[in-house]
Amino acid sequence: MGVIEDSAMLDDSLQGSEGIDKQFLAAPVKSAVDKFQLLPEFLKVRGLVKQHLESFNYFVRTEIKKIVRANDLVTSRFDPSVYLRYKDVWIGKPSVVVDGVTDSLTPQKCRLSDMTYAAPIFVNIEYCNGSHGHNTHPQFKKDVVIGRMPIMLRSSSCVLYGKDEDELAKLGECPLDPGGYFVVKGNEKVILIQEQLSKNRIIIDTDKKGCIQASVMSSTEMTKSKTIIRMEKEKVYLVLNAFTSKVPIMLVMKAMGMETDQEVVQMLGRDPQYATLLLPSIEDCASIGIYTQQQALDFLEKKRKKSMSRFGKDEGALGVLRDIFIPNIRVRDNNFHLKCVYVVVMLRRMMDAILNKDAMDDKDYIGNKRLELSGQLLALLFEDLFKSMNDQLKFNVDKILAKPSRSSRFDVSQHLLKDSITVGLERSLSTGNWDVSRFKMHRKGMTQIVTRLSFIGAFGSMTKISPQFEKSRKVSGPRALQPSQWGMLCPCDTPEGEACGLVKNLALMTHVTTDEEEGPIISLCTCFGVEDLSLLSGEELHSPSSYLIILNGLILGKHRRPQRFAKVMRELRRAGKVGDFVSIYVNEKQRCVYIASDGGRVCRPLVIADNGISRIKEHHMRELKDGVRNFDSFLREGLIEYLDVNEENNALIALYEGEATHETTHIEIEPFTILGACAGLIPFPHHNQSPRNTYQCAMGKQAMGNIAYNQLCRMDTLIYLLVYPQRPLLTTRTIELVGYDKLGAGQNATVAVMSYSGYDIEDAIVMNKSSLDRGFGRCIVMKKISAAFQKYDNTSDQFSSPRRSQHDAEKTQILDNDGLASPGEIIRHQDIYFQKECPVDPKGSMKSHPSQTPYRTSKQTYKGAEGETAVVDRVALCSDKRNNLTVKFMVRHTRRPEVGDKFSSRHGQKGVCGTIVQQEDFPFSERGICPDLIMNPHGFPSRMTVGKMIELLGSKAGVSCGRFHYGSAFGEPSGHADKVEDISETLVKHGFCYNGKDFLYSGITGMPLQAYIFMGPIYYQKLKHMVLDKMHARGMGPRQLITRQPTEGRSRNGGLRVGEMERDCLIAYGTSNLIYERLMISSDPFEVQVCRKCGLLGYINYQSKTRVCSTCKNGDNISSMKLPYACKLLFQELQSMNIVPRLTLAD
Amino acid sequence: MPKVPLWDLPELPKNQLPPHLHLQKTRVFCNNDAPTHTENIHYSGAYAALGIDNSLRLDEFKKNFKVKVIKLNEDDMEFDLIGIDASIANAFRRILISELPTMAIEKVLVANSSSVVQDEVLAQRLGLIPIRVDPRLFDYMSENDVPNEKNSIVFKLHYKCERGSGERRTVYSHDLKWLPFGSEYVLPTETSSDSTSKPKTYTSFTSSQDSLLEFSNNPITVTPGIIISKLGPGQEIELEAHAVKGLGKTHAKWSPVATSWYRMLPEVILLQDIEDDDAQKLVKKCPVNVFDIEDIGKGRKRATVARPRSCTLCRECIREPGWEEKVALRRVKDHFIFTIESTGALPPEVLFTEAVKILEDKCERVITELS
């Protein structure tokens, strides 16, 4: 590529830089125009979770009003003059009403005291209490609360909106926290992005039997339905849920008023191929003897499912055709012409696919997908709840009006209930179950708790896309990487295992659109020469000279010069006359122009190029740096535009400016933006084997470090923190954009790649004890324990001060006088941390005076690892939902790494600590440098993580010269990643070998090692998996109640099971006594009395010291023997169901 | 090579190794790919076939052994140990790191700490602060010892950031105050029953430490300028830190050295005469200017090795193919450039003599055990 380096120009651009970092500005600008600065600007304008925020804002500003407007009138059934009309709706500021006092809320307050961060939904209402009353005039009420809406953090309704760092700090919020989630009952919940197939679009694919079909998932405000037109055995059928079986398509056409076959064929196009394909269907229809619309309707009526009677009065086949059959095409005045055209277009597309397999649609293609975001999902829920609230209101009003005599004055507005919406929204958010009965929607797991294990993990939850398919499907198609994902969805960040490839994550610059008004676009289209469909004859529909114009799946008409039309529309968009996110896509194969303005499309910004010359010039970037410009001004001036996946097909996008040719229409802003936030942490990911990056994406979320600036003020159930977290020496641009350099999750460890001691096999690492002494890998684990003061009918739990002289004084010594452990105290296993007085009889205390009720002391003891000491970090008191006093204790435990703790570099190379070695035994270099950890070189060949090696080199050069080195993905050409050659040069300049290998002396013998050792700093993450939480062994211990076998699982102090396979091994080996010992002696031995005669179990009568067989009624033939208790249990259970197991005893 | 009968070979000088073997014995060859001949040959009969005795002779050792101090200041020291085996030099290094006792804070009694730094972390940080005191004046504290003036040093830290001040304040290590009378905190078990006797504290000092000669005009201090914590308005730290004697083996905080290491003396040999352009090239290659150019008349130049000692073994001079034949990088096996970086408890030269003493003790112990 052409590289222009103009130092004079550069110097200018460096002046007055208040940019993201100085080092970057000091670096030479490699590409003609360095467009990287656009990225921080983009993120400044849109934030990293802009999709969620935008969608929620849209819901709050527009959609909620639309919903209310659509259902604004509630009228009584009995008295039409009694009504209630919603005039306006808006969301207030987040607040809570406690004892009639409105208190404003902050998110941190909600997190700490288990509240929901919600704002009241206000409406203005107009209502009339009926004609028989005193006044029939409509009355007005303003600011009526109908419920409380959970508010997304950082959205326009949130108190954090537009706040700067200081103000956020005052509110107890971390400025780096992206927002985009809700706080529901103290839990941070994020609504996962839902991946869906496009609505209202024709999709051509094959069904299970391989028949080609055209399907449309229709979705309107009223209905959702799926229409399928399928070619089965040469004939075309319609499959619709409302009909009991498939229906010949020609019949449907006739039912819609297109009685002549000729008309259909004409519409389909002149080409005889299509007519031939349709011929069997026409014959089929004729063979049943249906020729007129009425006949067809009668036929359909018979096939109609009778239960489908939800819509209005005019039922019947025509109603089905109007409301359920492709309902997105509206029928006005029973004119089915548009619907017929639509069906013909479907037919034609399907036949194209039959004639030419290339015309099939790809379901996995991102352009055919829509992402449903929190705003849309909440709107769905709100609409349902609002409607049912209105129904309930109507029902209640009717009930009162139905009563013949009413004593009190009747007021409609009094019957507004505000709980149903509040509770419904809260429940859905906290359980994640979306139940909208109207659309038969029952979806589970829509929300997730924001993972606060690490800062980057929180990002991961926000960008996660949950799939539409169930995860168990063993298909490879949807899991494969789609070429259309480029730049939209991160190619690395996907989980391993069953959800692999189905769960995706957004890339750094992806934007998800929200709905946009169609009306103006339609009128614009007509202005630019789109011929209205209703004016066209059937013949013209598929005339080769013109293209169909389709807006959001709706056929608008035809245009004779589609390319010109598209160009004009695009120019309008660039000029800001049409919404930025409207996409215009000319599909030459289908001879269509698709215009899309619907929500949920993924798109991303690109630099516009004219004939391969970028519109962004050096002075633009300079103005950006000077703060004269921002991202929006680039957009407004038509230098940048958003392209969605479909429109990308019409663009020729160059990766770098130098690679642009004459045909190039767009230039990428920065190639590393194809990765998401999680993959962006990896230095030199483009040098790694791809799965390694995927592993790191999963592991980065488990790494300990800083969570947020407010991490020490949070009361989460579990917090992992690193004591001395560091910023990676080898950073990437993404790290700086995301803020990982401020909230790191790892430490720069000096790593020597060599084998040492044999305790480093299988990726284990050897650690330096002195490094651990000095704080390497030290972490803090904080756990929350809660306790509550219960309220009873008449009494409640009381504080109790511990009596120090008691026998358990030892255990209560950390308690304060109020019976709560005091912060800063050291807490050990079995210590009492909470003590209260409970009424002995909470129910019966009604009669007695509260002061006389007897109390007993109840205690809670701490269960921690034995021998470990933890510290009570904080104690917080707050009141919960039912106004009970709850006490939360944060117990902190500081841990230093031990053998078995898991560590990982940023390249998917995890390993446990194999052994800890004294510093003097560690090798040391000529400069006295002693590594912090030793990694076995066998980790490299099979993993092929070259990026890790370059990270080591880069970090080493970084510490030598005091400049953070960069390793952004694909960053070498644009100067966002240091080249190995340059790194080597720096190394040599500072007296290191160019390849990073040092001459080391063995710390044990004192002689030089017989090889040069690759040594330098690598950023290591400590993962949350620690032996202390997992190690487990037991000798004697608890047993299960029923079987008397040892319990299972670490949490129950259970035994370790000798399973079938282990048993098989023992059998094969012939160690019968060992099996006997394991399966019986150490498990559940039990002595039973067996009657030799009847073979059944007897018992010992302890009173008379005799052994009796209860079946034979005597004790003559009793022997005692040992059985596993479970065996004895089996016998008895069998007996209880009338199966008699008899034991035959022999010597 | 022409065939030469064995008896025609030049006579080897008596009691001397052939030159190539001698080189292998005394030098490490730092080749481009890997160092070779790194090991020492200790076995006395290693060259018995050549009739050479390889055993170490004391008088010879005495004659050859030299110590040259190159650099010495308060905290660090660089000296050459010449004529000694790597194992002995390494023993000194290991002892310095892990077996020389120092005093370090082991117990921290926190009375109040409202800073963001957690108590355990605070304690760990305090532990790592080097205390400037001669550990030889103190005893080890064994498990059932009571802390007294002979085995503990007590420091006090009381630092508060006033609420009104509005700015954060940094707590430094020099804010630690030495308490020569021992702990001021009264044991919780001690009820104020008898007011006559002094209440029992966490330490039982019989006398003040500053009455001791060593500390009378020389209060015990710690290395100043180390940040312990930062306090926001209204926050306070009040604690007592008890230092005891310990070994670096147990915890790195007791290590008297930041680090101590050695390197073998570099030897850079020009195997051929490198002249003119090549010489220029060679000089340019070396990042630490090992080579110089000398004029050999007639406008010709020759490279010389001027400063071999500063060679960092970056192998830049032999990186390009062909140069390995011209330049040889070697290390002298019995010449150690030893560096000690003291943490401040003892001056580095004392540390080294102490290390020698410990090694002596160890040897004596072995000898007594053996006899």
Ligand code: SF4
């Ligand atoms: S190895 Fe490096 S430092 Fe040593 S002489 Fe050669 S170039 Fe110079």
